[in-house]
Amino acid sequence: MYQLKSDDSVELNDELRAHVVAFNKQHFNAERVPLGFKYVNKNCDTVAGIHGYVFGNWLLISWLWCDDFTRGKGLATRLLHELETKAIALGATVAQLDTLDFQAKPFYEKNGYQVVYQMANYPLNGCRYFMEKKL
Known part of the structure; x- marks a missing residue:
């Protein structure tokens, strides 16, 4: 007999993710290769950075961030x-990312990315854009 329990924990999320990743790994012939770069100031504090993965033919961009003082100085483009x-x-051969309406859509478009799908009313009244670029 099984018992249903409520569990909103991070631990359950991590456990389920690990199970799905292990299952999926049996069906993929590609590994995720992490990639990242950052700019640091004289105190070695990160002032801008980018991180993602190469997964087969895909570059999956997870994060691109610049602090308020470095924005507009070309670091994100580099x-x-x-x-x-x-x-x-x-x-x-292809890059993929997502961004929100108040974030960096114009920046990515300027760098060759195109919207391939958007989620309106995300999470309530905003918009989330999924963008791709052929490399």
């Missing part, structure tokens, strides 16, 4: 270019 270049060297 970070994105470095990540794409390294991903291409590892065999990626």
Whole structure:
């Protein structure tokens, strides 16, 4: 007999993710290769950075962030270019990311990304954009 229990914990989320990842790994012939770059100041504090993964033919961009003082100085463009270049060297042919309406959609469009899908009313009255670029 099974018993249903409520469990909103991070631990349950992590456990379920581990099970799904293990199952999926049996069906993929590609490994996730982490990639990242950052800019640091004289105190070695991160002031801008990017992180993602190459997974088969895909560059999956997880995070791109610049602090308020470095925005507009070209660091994000250089970070994105470095990540794409390294991903291409590892065999990626397409990049994918998502961004929100108040974040960086114009920046990504300026760098060659196009919206392939959008979620309106996300999470309530905003918009989430899924973007891709051929590398």
